[in-house]
Amino acid sequence: MIKLSSRVVLVALFVSVACVTEVQAQYVRKNAIVEAVNKTKGGIVTLKVQRDSREIVGTGVVIDERGFVITNYHVIKGATRILATLADNSRYVASVHATSAKDDLAILRLPVKQKIKALPVATASDVMVGETIIAVGNPYGFENTVSTGIVSALGREITGPTEETMKGLIQHSASINPGNSGGPLLNINGELIGINVALRDGAQGIAFAINAETVKDVLASKLSASKISRVAHGLKVSEAIEEEGIDRQKVVVEGVVNQGASGLKKGDVITRVGNLDLRNRFDVERAFWGYKAGDEVSAVVVRDGKPTTIKITLAAAESQR
Numbered sequence: 623m624i625k626l627s628s629r630v631v632l633v634a635l636f637v638s639v640a641c642v643t644e645v646q647a648q649y650v651r652k653n654a655i656v657e658a659v660n661k662t663k664g665g666i667v668t669l670k671v672q673r674d675s676r677e678i679v680g681t682g683v684v685i686d687e688r689g690f691v692i693t694n695y696h697v698i699k700g701a702t703r704i705l706a707t708l709a710d711n712s713r714y715v716a717s718v719h720a721t722s723a724k725d726d727l728a729i730l731r732l733p734v735k736q737k738i739k740a741l742p743v744a745t746a747s748d749v750m751v752g753e754t755i756i757a758v759g760n761p762y763g764f765e766n767t768v769s770t771g772i773v774s775a776l777g778r779e780i781t782g783p784t785e786e787t788m789k790g791l792i793q794h795s796a797s798i799n800p801g802n803s804g805g806p807l808l809n810i811n812g813e814l815i816g817i818n819v820a821l822r823d824g825a826q827g828i829a830f831a832i833n834a835e836t837v838k839d840v841l842a843s844k845l846s847a848s849k850i851s852r853v854a855h856g857l858k859v860s861e862a863i864e865e866e867g868i869d870r871q872k873v874v875v876e877g878v879v880n881q882g883a884s885g886l887k888k889g890d891v892i893t894r895v896g897n898l899d900l901r902n903r904f905d906v907e908r909a910f911w912g913y914k915a916g917d918e919v920s921a922v923v924v925r926d927g928k929p930t931t932i933k934i935t936l937a938a939a940e941s942q943r
Contacts, residue, residue: 658756658812659768664709664739666758666806667691668765669716669730672703681759681805682706682730683814685841686908687737689714691730692837693804694819695721696783698728706732709739709766720844725832726782726819727840741806742901743841744813745871746833748863749773749792757796757818757829759805767802771795771827780830783820790836792816795827807831842903847910848939853917855910855934856880859892859903871901875923882935886923893929894922910936 667682680697684690691706698704704716714732721728732738750773757769775793782788783803792807798821807816816831847853858877863870875890886892892900895909896919913919915938920931 654810655754655756655768655770658808658810659758662741662758662806662808662812662814663766665741666709666766667693668707668760669693669697669804670705670707671698671701672705673700674702679760679763679801680803681801681818683804683806683817684708684738684740685729685743685904686845687740688911689732689734689738690719690740690845691716691732692817692841693728693730694783694817695723695726695728697804698730699784704730706730707765722840722844723784724786725836725840726784726786726788727817727832727837729841729844741814743834743838743904744809744815745861745863745902746792746815746835747861748870749776749809749815749833751776754810755794755796755815756808756810756812757794757798757802757805757831758808759798759802759818761797761799761801763801769797771797771829774828776833778830780820788819788830788832790833791819791830792833794829794831796829797827798829838902838904842907845904846907847913847936850907850911851913852939853910853913853915853936854880854882854939855906855919855936856883857886857892857906857934859906861902862891869901873900873902873906880937882937885932886921886934887925889925891924892921893924895919895934915939 665684669680671678682691682693685692706714706716716730719729719731778791778793779789802818805818815834818831820830822828856879860874862872873892875886898909917936918933
């Protein structure tokens with residue numbers, strides 16, 4: 623029989639405890655930031671913009687699966703060719719659909735043949751100073767670079783890259799550089815709360831994003847049902863924030879302006895139109911794309927706490943200037 627000294631037994635015991643401790647010290651690496659990046663990457667676009675003999679790099683965000691992308695106006699201003707690359711490396715030559723120079727926003731159209739991933743535009747009304755944010759873009763051409771920081775301040779006013787005075791901006795500390803322009807500012811849940819627009823020259827940790835409310839205003843105006851499909855739905859809506867979570871945004875009827883929507887009442891919460899679930903005022907507009915005047919479209923509304931289905935008859939839109 624082999625006898626071990628007490629010293630050898632104690633050393634073996636200590637080694638065993640150390641190994642157990644090392645195993646127990648492992649941490650979960652797939653945190654909220656990793657999950658947010660993974661679930662949004664399919665809706666982020668790399669833009670290569672040709673201007674005469676120069677090529678610049680920017681970023682865009684898919685805001686409708688039928689090929690609409692939003693970016694900064696200063697990214698595409700003066701472009702002779704815009705090449706858009708998606709996360710799956712598919713490439714498209716983009717066309718400029720609409721612009722809003724005063725907001726430094728532009729809407730591009732990609733000639734896609736199948737639906738692509740879109741990021742829903744969230745709300746900026748409950749963004750909190752100090753909360754974690756994520757910026758994704760192509761700084762100096764380094765594609766799909768992720769940086770993190772916090773919301774530093776709200777309601778900032780600066781002179782933007784187009785020399786327009788920009789108001790209501792989100793100031794944040796995530797690292798952005800030339801090439802990040804037009805890219806998404808996300809919260810920890812992967813919700814789009816802004817579009818990155820500028821950084822402070824000579825400073826570190828001072829960056830700005832156009833807030834989601836401004837983005838939705840531009841989208842609802844430039845991509846309205848009346849402009850895309852020449853139909854009028856007659857709805858006046860607002861947005862309400864009811865609770866935490868990805869579905870906290872609600873679309874509320876404020877009034878109707880034609881007989882086709884007369885079945886709806888002020889205070890109704892519209893949750894779905896046709897095949898599209900609604901989260902914001904832009905969703906209301908794109909829900910009616912593809913229809914024509916005279917079509918009846920089903921809408922699911924919550925009234926007095928109970929869901930009901932109502933038909934909306936579309937009218938012909940007035941001539942667009």
